[in-house]
Amino acid sequence: MRGAAADRGLATALAAEHAAVYAYGVLGARTTGRLRVAMTVAYNAHRARRDQLRTMIITAGGTPAEPAAVYELPVMPSSAAQAVELAVLVERGVTGAYLELAASADTDLRRIGALVMQECVTRSYSLRPEIEAFPGMPPRTAPEPTATPTATTSQ
Template sequence: MRAAVRADQALGTVLAAEHAAVYAYGVIAARTAGGLRVAATDAFNDHRARRDRLRALIITRGGTPAEPSSSYELPVTPSTTAQAVDLAVLVERGVMGAYLELAASADPALRKMAALAMQECAVRSYGLRPDIEAFPGMPARPDPAPTATPPPS
């Protein structure tokens, strides 16, 4: 029973992340053009489809899916291409992090769903900015304090 409750909570967490991703990509697509707008629109559609599947899964499991907020506070309202890419990468990494708990579920189908969603997020993020985090979805470790180099003797 406890595992099912944790899985239901994790599903709620990822649903909330998908709601926020749909909102953010709507803003990004509205404020960009060309290839970035196409990528943002594709991401919007991908996250919306995943959100809809999550809602259906939560209902099937006897739960009540949370509704999206009417708006979300974004760290930046993009006015440049660089800001739009930064926001999109942040969204993908945030959604990826939300799926981490679900990836630890006792249910193999939920683990598979989480792994595939995280993979999709990583691919989208890498397509926008080709760099790889050491532990995708995990908070970054702070850089160690620089050590002083002793002067030559």
């Protein structure tokens, strides 16, 4: 048996995967072309992770939570830009949900957590190439410009 913290981490990750599968279902239906292909790849990846988590919970003697019938999305995409925005938000949310697994005392759970977080960041970056501060870290700020000495004239 893994312990309460591991069980909680698995449940948190599973809830995030349920939401991600729902969101990518919406995104796949509202996109076309290469963007739809990217959304379908992400949908399949999150479905596979969801199924993996369900199996892990059942194997450990637990009962995995079922998905909600509907999830409230922060934006209902009506353009490619909004679809990308929602996908990036989903990936960031799933990344954060796996933090507890990445911090687990169980080496296998730590590995899974770290790998999934890497996958999510890679997917997000492929949609919008920008790096957000790691979850829990302060936001990145632009470096302050260094003052350059100027020549002064004496009078």
